[in-house]
Each structure stands twice: as C-alpha cells, then as structure tokens.
Amino acid sequence: MTTDSTYGYSKENPIKVGGDVNGPANERNFLSSLSGPNGEAIWFERSGSCCSFETRNSSFGMGMLDRYKVTYEGKKDTLVLYLNMYDKAKLKAPLGFKFKQ
Secondary structure, eight states, rough: OOTTTTTTOOOOOOOOOOSTTHHHHHHHHHHTEEOOSSOOOOEEEEEEEEEEOOOOTTTTTEEEEEEEEETTOOOOEEEEEESSSSSOOOOOOOOOOOOOO
C-alpha cells in the first residue's frame, strides 16, 4: 500500500498498468488483485475514459485514462480510480486498499 493520497485517485497520478498489448486485461487484473483494508471483497465498474496525455507506448502518440468506480463490502460510498493502460510502473495498492493475500 502507498501513503500517497493522490496515487490512483488523481488524473495527474494514475495507476500505470500497461506496457504491452493487454492494457484492458491488465486494468481488470490489477483491480481484481485488490481488497479492502481488512480483506473485504471489492467491486469495480469502468465508467469511461478521460484525460488525454502523450505517451510513446501508443501507436497514436496519445492515450486516455480509464476511470473505474470502486467500492468494497461495508463501504458506504464509491471511489474513482484512474488507470493508465499504456505506461507501466511499479504497482502499489492505492490508499485504503491492499493486495489480496
């Protein structure tokens, strides 16, 4: 887990799951690897794309971030996470989540 409150929650600091042709699958695999802070099951739903940016990892030279609504058992609200399927970086669990055991 990270202590950076903007990681994944901000379009300026998205979760970078890409790096190959399986970007959408990488996004789903990453989200499926998360649980709530106490191991709760999570639910997620893609809510569209936004926020164009430049990247060398797209044949167009540009990419779009994907927004996902995420919640977990017992959570009263829904959070929005921003994922970048083009670029790759070391993955961390966003604040309030952890990786499944």
